[in-house]
Amino acid sequence: MKLPIFIADAFTATAFRGNPAAVCLLENILEEDNHQQIAREMNLSETAFIRKLQPTDNFIQKNTNSTLTFVTLSGELKARKAEDGIVLDFPLYPTFPQDFHEVGDLIKAAIGDTLVQDIRYSPDTRKLLVRLSDSYDRSFLETLKVNTEPLPRIDRTGRVKGLILTLKGEPGEQAAPYDFYSRYFAPWVGLPEDPVTGSAHTVLSSYWSQQLGKKEMRAFQCSRRGGELNISLRADGRVDMKGGVAIVLEGTLTA
Structure with missing residues (x-):
């Protein structure tokens, strides 16, 4: 099994700073044990697994929308591209x-x-x-x-x-x-x-x-x-x- 994988440093424009995360693209569903094994191998605080919701979805095709919506275990996460970075849409919690x-x-x-x-x-x-x-x-x-x-x-x-x-x-x-x-x-x-x-x-x-x-x-x-x-x-x-x-x-x- 060969899977495309990336490491992205977020909240920075400089390599080796910010928050490092592994991002793995999945054509098919993996067993939970496989997720954990890959995450341990990456040894980062975050490892994300992105898979298609529909068979017709295409990782290669350029996204024409300004906003992407990710369905995560914690709920929906919306991200949109700005001229000088990525904007994430979060809830706001009182203290x-x-x-x-x-x-x-x-x-x-x-x-x-x-x-x-x-x-x-x-x-x-x-x-x-x-x-x-x-x-x-x-x-x-x-x-x-x-x-x-x-x-x-x-x-x-x-x-x-x-x-x-x-x-x-x-x-x-x-x-x-x-x-x-x-x-x-x-x-x-x-x-x-x-x-x-x-x-x-x-x-x-x-x-x-x-x-x-x-x-x-x-x-x-x-x-x-x-x-x-x-x-x-x-x-x-x-x-x-x-x-x-x-x-x-x-x-x-x-x-």
């Missing part, structure tokens, strides 16, 4: 104030005595958002050592499935003005740190829009790879996230 005493042990285990300015929780995504003090800058967040190993054991309620650390953008920043920064950790699902996370920004976009009073924002995820997102909140309660993409590998998988 609610979280009592520090309920999550204090988890936060302290992760970031020690780092100063915290705000704590929010997203029940829709089960993500805990921790805003660091405005006294810190981007370099602090980038170099902060986060201990993710004990977190699943500390949170025994099952409420938390992801930890977002975020920081307000720096006033007067000239080189690349960002409205906010973030890092994302999900050891609960076997992902110590994600390079760039669209789902985390469905929560971050809601939070920072309220904090900053803005509908249009630029964000940077401060992982080792780093990634940029242009965010636009829509009137229908959803959010558009635009980012670049770099194809770094194209080949054939023999399975």
Whole structure:
């Protein structure tokens, strides 16, 4: 069995940055074990399998529509091509104030005595958002050592499935003005740190829009790879996230 496969770095225009994902094109349905074997072989945080919904669908034929709709296990994902990247259409999830005493042990285990300015929780995504003090800058967040190993054991309620650390953008920043920064950790699902996370920004976009009073924002995820997102909140309660993409590998998988 020979399958076309690609590795694409998303939310960046530069190879070896952003969020790497393997994309495998399927002419026929594979067994679930095959999906898992291929994903383990790719050893990336995401491996996507795209198959035809109709026998007449054609991977080679050029798409004449500006928008593609993917039917995924998490629901429909719409993507459209822009002049300077790809725009993804996501839901927007609200956050609610979280009592520090309920999550204090988890936060302290992760970031020690780092100063915290705000704590929010997203029940829709089960993500805990921790805003660091405005006294810190981007370099602090980038170099902060986060201990993710004990977190699943500390949170025994099952409420938390992801930890977002975020920081307000720096006033007067000239080189690349960002409205906010973030890092994302999900050891609960076997992902110590994600390079760039669209789902985390469905929560971050809601939070920072309220904090900053803005509908249009630029964000940077401060992982080792780093990634940029242009965010636009829509009137229908959803959010558009635009980012670049770099194809770094194209080949054939023999399975």
